[in-house]
Amino acid sequence: MKGKRVLITGAAGFLGSHLCDRFIKEGFHVIAMDNLITGDLANIEHLFKLENFEFHHHDVSKFVHIAGELDYILHFASPASPIDYLKIPIQTLKVGSLGTHNLLGLARSKGARMLIASTSEVYGDPNVNPQPEEYWGNVNPVGPRGVYDEAKRFQEAITMAYHTFHGVETRIVRIFNTYGPRMRLNDGRVLPAFIGQAIRGEDLTVFGDGSQTRSFCYVDDLVEGIYRLLFSDYAQPVNIGNPDEITIQQFCEEIIKLTGTDQKIVYRELPQDDPKQRRPDIEKATRLLGWTPKVARAEGLKITYDYFKSLSQEALAKIEHKDFTTFNK
Numbered sequence: 001m002k003g004k005r006v007l008i009t010g011a012a013g014f015l016g017s018h019l020c021d022r023f024i025k026e027g028f029h030v031i032a033m034d035n036l037i038t039g040d041l042a043n044i045e046h047l048f049k050l051e052n053f054e055f056h057h058h059d060v061s062k063f064v065h066i067a068g069e070l071d072y073i074l075h076f077a078s079p080a081s082p083i084d085y086l087k088i089p090i091q092t093l094k095v096g097s098l099g100t101h102n103l104l105g106l107a108r109s110k111g112a113r114m115l116i117a118s119t120s121e122v123y124g125d126p127n128v129n130p131q132p133e134e135y136w137g138n139v140n141p142v143g144p145r146g147v148y149d150e151a152k153r154f155q156e157a158i159t160m161a162y163h164t165f166h167g168v169e170t171r172i173v174r175i176f177n178t179y180g181p182r183m184r185l186n187d188g189r190v191l192p193a194f195i196g197q198a199i200r201g202e203d204l205t206v207f208g209d210g211s212q213t214r215s216f217c218y219v220d221d222l223v224e225g226i227y228r229l230l231f232s233d234y235a236q237p238v239n240i241g242n243p244d245e246i247t248i249q250q251f252c253e254e255i256i257k258l259t260g261t262d263q264k265i266v267y268r269e270l271p272q273d274d275p276k277q278r279r280p281d282i283e284k285a286t287r288l289l290g291w292t293p294k295v296a297r298a299e300g301l302k303i304t305y306d307y308f309k310s311l312s313q314e315a316l317a318k319i320e321h322k323d324f325t326t327f328n329k
Helices: 014-025 082-087 089-110 146-166 190-199 219-230 248-259 283-289 297-310 313-317
Strands: 005-009 029-034 053-057 072-075 113-119 170-175 204-207 213-215 238-240 245-247 265-268
Touching (some): 014 029, 014 219, 072 219, 089 146, 113 219, 146 170, 190 248, 190 297, 238 283, 245 248, 248 265, 248 297
Parallel strands (some): 005 072, 029 053, 072 113, 113 170, 204 265
């Protein structure tokens, strides 16, 4: 694949930056794009010196132009945490709709293959567990999560329409809870929220009674699954996540043990439409891609905690307490 050109949107974000690293490692020319609403250039600044890397500060909800040939597009531009999409709901809807439309048009004009980042949130608060790709979901379109959930559901629909009607080569990955270095401590998701509270010596906040479940996949495993899916021949959605399911209560206790802290666990009311269960059925990924997660949660959490501990005190001081009182997503 050396010399092939790939556009990665949302490139300065958590997942986008790791994808940039992977495609650079594989010999691609990486065109990174981000409007930096939630992304951080610090995540990709180590790549700026490379000849096969370029960065475009641009909002994909507006017309996207890339000069020259383009072989692949990975669309990862979107707010992904409750704090972000509740703060900027219109932008969240626009990047999933207008942004996806613009990039599909670019893929069509360039003859490029496009992979979109969908999410386990398309399943909503599921009535089945684990969630297979054939499950259509239980989503409230007008609830607080609707701006994100429906943006992703529309994104899948328009992607399949371009695939079937225009013959564009497309791939759809449904991403389950992912963690690792470069997450933002203040993004409202359960893992960085717990670790952030532990580092600052605060009590850990659990929403509901802690019986709701999540399944956490380490970022390197996720990137491997995405890479394999991009180069597969399968156009239907594929779950990529770790099926090792754990309750929020158990996970909170793991974080307390990991960090060596003795904070209390405090409980707050469960937010509206918060999923009670989240566990991927990865039979398709295993059968079609030969993919299964390799990094155990204990190993991945240790790496992630060490990363957060390495952040400067100045960076930690910028994190506001209110940012942790949102959702156990």
